[in-house]
Amino acid sequence: MAIIYYVDFPCPIKDAVKPGRLLRLLYARERANEAVNRARKEKPDISPEEVMVALSLKDKERTAQLVQTSAAEVQRQFGELDALAHHCRDCRARVETGSFGCRGRIDLPISLKAEAFLMGLIHGSGGDPTPGLLANYMENNGIAGNRPAEMRKLPGVWFESDKPLVKRLPDERRISANQLFELLFLISPIRPNHARFLLGMLDVLAPNLPLDRPLESLPNLFVVERADAGLVTARVGLKLQAGADDDASLRGLQNYFGALLLGSELGCEVTIKV
Numbered sequence: 474m475a476i477i478y479y480v481d482f483p484c485p486i487k488d489a490v491k492p493g494r495l496l497r498l499l500y501a502r503e504r505a506n507e508a509v510n511r512a513r514k515e516k517p518d519i520s521p522e523e524v525m526v527a528l529s530l531k532d533k534e535r536t537a538q539l540v541q542t543s544a545a546e547v548q549r550q551f552g553e554l555d556a557l558a559h560h561c562r563d564c565r566a567r568v569e570t571g572s573f574g575c576r577g578r579i580d581l582p583i584s585l586k587a588e589a590f591l592m593g594l595i596h597g598s599g600g601d602p603t604p605g606l607l608a609n610y611m612e613n614n615g616i617a618g619n620r621p622a623e624m625r626k627l628p629g630v631w632f633e634s635d636k637p638l639v640k641r642l643p644d645e646r647r648i649s650a651n652q653l654f655e656l657l658f659l660i661s662p663i664r665p666n667h668a669r670f671l672l673g674m675l676d677v678l679a680p681n682l683p684l685d686r687p688l689e690s691l692p693n694l695f696v697v698e699r700a701d702a703g704l705v706t707a708r709v710g711l712k713l714q715a716g717a718d719d720d721a722s723l724r725g726l727q728n729y730f731g732a733l734l735l736g737s738e739l740g741c742e743v744t745i746k747v
Contacts, residue, residue, distance in 0.1 A: 475579060476579040476581065476745065476746070476747050477496060477578050477746040478745045480566040480575040480576075480736055480743055481744055482735070484560055484566075486573075495576070496576065501528055502547060502548070509521055509524050522544075523543075526543065526544050527539055527540070558572040558573070561573060565697075568731050577725070579725035580722065582629050582630060582631055583726075584722035585634045587722035587723040588632070591653050592640050592653070595607065595640045596676060603676060604640070605643075605646075611648070611656065616652050617652065618650075621652075625651070658747055664742055665739075676712070678711065679693055681708075684705060694713040694715055694727055
C-alpha cells in the first residue's frame with residue numbers, strides 16, 4: 474500500500490491520457506514489475522507472460538475490484554505511456570527522477586522515524602507564534618485526526634506505531650501526528666495557496682536562496698528557480714536535506730513536500746490518492 478500523489482501540471486501527456494488512467498497504468502506497471510522480480514528469484518528465466526498480477530482497481534461506482542492479468546499484458550498497456558515519455562525529459566514538475574516523475578508515492582506504513590520528522594517541524598518554543606496559528610487553523614476547520622486514529626487500529630498497515638506522537642505547545646494545547654496526517658494527506662486536491670500555507674506553517678520554506686552560487690552547491694533538497702526574460706531572478710527551496718540514515722518512509726515524506734513546493738511555485742494542484 475502507498476499514498477499516491479501527483480503534481481497536476483499541464484503537459485502533452487495529460488492532454489493525451491487522462492490523469493486517472495495515467496495513475497492506473499503507473500500503478501499496474503509497478504505491481505507487474507514487483508511480481509516479475511519476485512518470480513525470478515525462484516525461476517530466473519520466467520517470462521512476463523507466465524507471471525500473473527492481482528490488481529486492485531475501482532469500477533465506475535468507485536468500488537474496489539480485484540483483477541487478475543499477466544505482467545506481459547500490463548507491459549503492453551503501458552506502451553501507451555512509453556510513447557509519450559519523451560515529454561518528461563525537461564519537465565519542471567518532476568518530484569522524482571525519471572519519466573512521469575510528477576507522480577510520487579509514500580510507501581506504507583509510515584515509520585515512527587518519519588512520524589517523528591513530521592512532529593519535529595512544529596516548533597513549540599522560543600515565542601514562535603506559528604504553532605499556535607496552526608492549532609487555531611486545525612480547531613477552526615475541524616481537523617481532529619479522527620480518521621487517522623481509526624487507521625491506526627490496523628496494526629502495521631497505515632502506521633508503524635499504534636499511537637500517535639503528540640507535541641505539547643506552550644499554551645498547553647496539543648497537536649498530534651494524526652492531525653498532521655489529516656491536514657497533509659486527507660484534504661485533496663491541495664491548491665497552490667494552500668500548499669504555500671502548509672509549507673509556511675511547518676517552517677520548511679526557504680524563500681530567498683542565493684543566486685550567486687551554483688545550483689548544485691545548495692544543500693536544500695528541492696529548489697525551484699523563477700526566471701524573467703531567460704534570466705534566473707529568484708530561487709525558492711525547502712529547508713530539508715537528505716540524510717544517509719533516512720528510511721524510505723522519511724524520503725517519501727520529503728519528496729511530498731517537494732511536490733507541495735512545485736504546486737505552490739507552478740500554480741497547480743497537488744492531488745492525493747489514499
